[in-house]
Amino acid sequence: MKQFITGNEAAALGAKLARVKVVSAYPITPQTVIVEKLAEYVANGELDAEYVMVESEHSALSACIGAAATGVRTYTATSSQGLILMSEIMFIASGLRMPLVMANANRSLSAPLSIWNDQQDSMAVRDSGWIQIYCQDNQEIIDSSIQAFRIAEETLLPVMVCFDGYILSHTAENVDVPEQGGVDKFLPPYKYPYALDPEHPVTIGAVGVPEYYEEFRYLLQEAVLKSKEKIVEVGKLFGKQFGREYGLMECYHTGDADVVLVVMGSLSGGVKDIVDEYRKQGLKVGLVNLRVFRPFPAKELAEAFGGAKAVAVIEKDVSMGSTGGLFLDVSVALANAKKAPLLLNFICGLGSRDVTAAQIREVVKSAVEAAKTGEVKEVVRWLGLRETMVGLK
């Protein structure tokens, strides 16, 4: 059934349809509406769940682990500072192989304080062992949220569903909301195989003595890498049941492209328009909208680039002291390739700085120039920067 809803509402609906049983709620802009909506559902009896109004995000995820380990489906949501505060527990959650699902409304990181959008927050926790899925619109938010529960429970890994704060979280779009019956069929009942139960006492969270620690970290890495297959499988099954199939990425006009742009999240909508513009002019530009960032689909991405001469990674984050975080992974994917395209990195949109068509055209121009000359003059450039303010002009 079609509903005109915001990204936050879509996320909350996804959790409701998944019949989560414990919701850990802590407010933070711009995700707050998610926990408010869930509070409404619980108060109205629409969602039969325990609603835990924890006193911090750190406790939010901790309570989810306690509940998930005892044997029920859980959910929480956060952004930015909350995500970072939670991050200690995020690493533990993956190490403990807890099947959790969390929404992250992408928001910038302090300091300076910013409630506005970029992807620095989720990028900062990319090492945490969580599967990371990025949504380009509100349809994807609800669809990926539902898929996330199945992925988490069948891989025993925690999954975060990311979507741009304000741009998606607070913007309403037409969304085809899956029917409850369909979701019930798609999501089998929650099962954690080592549930805390007096009938079968288990110990969860033992000390990883040196004789075993490296092996457990290896096994976690193996599980995260292998989850790629499950993500694809679940995306296909979702397509069969609901008519919308999902994969690791969306390739737009990449088949014969000389220049390929790479983005994650809501940027893709506007960038597709620019790609269309250039294609009309006869320029072979393509776009990869990366949906799954962790596990990083290095092989598939390299294949998607095909014979492109230049790849421009456009992202809303910086790994301070290096380049953009997505750029780092793309570079690794192409390391040792026999014929790798030239790589360019564009940092944009920090703190909701507008990403304009003009800026994207600059990106294409630079990439085309690099492809032509075989040289990259400046590997990393910042778009939309007020250059006079920082002394660059």
Added chain:
Amino acid sequence: MSKVCKEREKLLPGAVIVEPGCSERTETGSWRSQRPVVDEKKCTGCMICWMYCPDIAIKKGKPVKIDYKYCKGCGICAEVCPVKAIIMEQEGKK
């Protein structure tokens, strides 16, 4: 060297341990430098020593029996015995 549970060969996700109380495979009695010796005639079977053993190394009975596999030789039992029926001796004596 401690003997370990059969779970050693089966690394479960998240390092979960499914055999309760398998710490018993480690015989902490090897830690001792002194050992409690029960005077069987003096022991009244009051169970106070049993109550206060942090290592569950005293078996109920009259007299009580020390489980030397696990006893770490802390000496609490000798201290709390109301009739001084337990003496601490140097390990390796006799």
Added chain:
Amino acid sequence: MVGIERDDGGVEMSAVPDEELFASGHRACPGCGEALAIRHILKALGKNVIITSPTGCMEVISTPYPETAWRVPWIHVAFENAAAVASGVSRALKILGKKHVKSVAIGGDGGTVDIGLQALSGAFERNENLLYVCTDNEAYENTGIQRSGSTPFGAWTTTTPIGKVKRGQDRPKKNMIAIMAAHGSPYVATASVAYPLDLIKKVRKAASIEGPTYIHVHCPCGPGWRIDSSKTVEVAKLAVLTGMWNLYEIERGESKLTFKPPKRKPVAEYLKVQGRFRHLNDEETAKIQQMVDKECKRIGIE
């Protein structure tokens, strides 16, 4: 919970369950007061529990992979979040309809009084159905005897060493009973490893009450308090007999002593048998006596 009380309210030792839910082979130091407390707490609770521990001595000595000393379901997540994890456990048990299973958190003083206080406060404010037991050895013993908010006034620790300018812990022990009672908890109590029957009775009572309940157990630590491993119980007893640690409970706001020392011994008798207090001069000892006198008067011990 089956009562093990006599008609006079005392507990019969012969009624203490034989079943051991904490196994031998754990790696606690010889004479460990906290390990002893765990043993008693689990005897009090029985097997229908889910235990959450924060990082600390007990967590580390009881679960060196691939071994575990726990014969009940047990989870450890991090240092500061035991009460939050236990809240999640409690909510899940409610949903699963497992009314006969209790969520119990057992944490040391570091993980409870300091870094764990926020999660604990949140859980109690939310009226979560769980029992929180703090096994207090009065310092961050597991990391090598550093001061915690529960280290008593005057004590030596590695971060409150005795020097020319500073001489030991210069703050009094944080009053956790008052704090948890102020949260409106239906039952909070102190206990001691030297009084196991009292501890068992209190744990059973606290576990049987629906809502957030709290017990604070005094547990000597040989290496941390600089006492011989054999003196754990004796020192814990002296704490109670000198008024340095008092046994009382607060049930729905009503305070009640559960043990009154016949004639309170001077604190010096407790302090002088511990290496961590060896440096105390007469003036410092008198100050501690004064603090103890004040507290005892407050709760009704002469």
